[in-house]
Amino acid sequence: MKQLLLFLFCIPQLLLAQSNWCGTADKMKAENQAQKELMQIIRTNMQKKSGDSLLIIPTVVHIIHHNGNGDISDLQVLDGMRVINEDFRRTNADTINGNPIFYPFAADCKIEFRLAKLNPNGDSTSGITRTDTSIYPHPEPTNANFDNVKYIVNWPPNMYFNIWLVRHISGGALGYAQYPGTAFTYGGPWETYGPTIRSYEWGTIGSSASDGRTATHEIGHCLGLYHTFLSYSATCGAECDTTGDEVCDTPPTLPTSGCTTANQCSNDMMGPSPFTQDMTDQLENYMSYNTCQNMFSLGQKDRMRGFLTTLDTLNGLYLDDNLIATGILQATAITELPNTENRKLLRIVDVLGRNTPFKKNTPLFYLYEDGTVEKRIVVE
């Protein structure tokens, strides 16, 4: 018995050790009640498939460097944005490198990240901040340095998706993420919501030494995706919608690295699975640890959009009011011109995108019926 216990204990540790480039933990082994209730609401919204409209997410990239170590150029930041958007929109050039049996399940997630053009004060911005500090984070929530850099600089999470790029992460992880909301393991306060990624893993130019896809993977976690394997259990699970990654069109698998075709689990058709046969492992999935990643699945798309459209802090990000407040929508229509009397005023919003009554001496956005927007301050 002693030997058996030792054996059970060792397996997950070994599996973790062989490929631990992502510092994000697997989900809780036992779901708590709040998580169960929230997942039920999210699943209901997933069944609506949250429409198929393009969800544009205002984004800010915080570069946390030390004396320039870990600082990257604006061009490299833009290149990293290109990579994640190509991956989320499935406009990446390598879609045809996958196994054709998964082509019908590959998704354009219709999610786009755009750098903000207005900061939380309503002032012009590049959507990039730079902070010089000697600290760097630890990926374990129990460590005192967990998320330390996030408390130095963060923008309101109900307006912006925050991404932190750092020069180093303790323990060797290339990135780690925070699941959305407080109900989930590795969830947490909203002010620290977002991925932490080494700056040399961002984009493909400049100081980058990678394909930029650590960010794609970590943002997947932030939008509610688990690994396609679950390393803590190292089992295939059972029903596809309640075990493993809870996504039915990513076949259950065990953690592997590299890119050698394999079929580690035979329960691919258990639960509401779209598969009619036992499938090979989906090495192409961004949420695997394999090196030939090039797809999110349709089920992952529904799950991410389910989280985005359900959670209160996230479901205002992509709305017109917020796109205006962050300078992304109709930026050219935002003027300082005086009111034109024959237009009908629809509503007034503040710089945080909230409806507000008329106020003097405050910068406010005036939204008119003809689609125009004015940013004005009425001075007393």
Ligand SMILES: [Zn+2]
């Ligand atoms: Zn991960």
